[in-house]
Amino acid sequence: MFKDIIGKRSEKVKNTVERGAVKKFAEAIGDVHPIYVDEEYGKQSRYEQNIAPPTFPRVFDYGEIEDFNLPNVGLIHGEQIYHYKRPLLVGEEVYCYTEVLDYYEKTGKMGLLSFVILQGSGEDKDGKIIYTERQSVIITETVRKELVR
């Protein structure tokens, strides 16, 4: 169904690691450490700035891949992998995009399952990778039928 989508990617979108968003996120995961939220603590730290929690890139806008829209409902998140070159700094700009790394289908106990492997990337303004995040999304037969309809 999505075989032809492998390799497609979105245009880069400029995001900012917003102080308020980092604080809200840290609160939501119960990790309100001063390295994330206390401005003075951040300045004194080795980063000379606050940083963002490793799963924060969830909040970024990665743009849209043309002709490829996954529904918000009915998907199963199978795996998630982050790889960092360094932590994200509060206040910095990050250029994000997403691409389809792979698509395959398997038939098992739950019927026909479709797997989409998506990779999001965050780059600095010079185009250097800061992090990548890979997710495997599983589409069940029921949801797939609705997509095709």
Place this chain on the structure above:
Amino acid sequence: MTSIFDLQIGDSLEEITLHPVSRIDLIKYAGASGDFNPIHTIDAEASKAGLPGIIAHGMWTMGNLAKLFTPYLEEGFIQDYKIRFAGMVFLEDVITLKGKLQKEREGLLDFTVAAVNQDGKEVINGAITFKKYV
């Protein structure tokens, strides 16, 4: 606080047990992350999806689990964080976060990590590689 680099192979990080999962936890995470899939917040939507109740965002649990390492972020950072979502987390579940040092490579510490519910079942599990600043 001790250094993360004092740990020996086989040592565990200090476990953290979360308070029972509440609806407000998940509403807050939905707002903070922008993931408004209603099976995480609205009962009727969860039952429509065939679930016995609302379930936590997998990424909420993954976000929580990383805090085992937050006290050490001046010594290094999480270079790799890999998670498999193995089970569902329901309201009132009591989740315990665990990490164990498995291997030491040049400037890198390899941990296995897991979030375990009150029945001892791993709801997420995976690995973290912590990279030391030189």
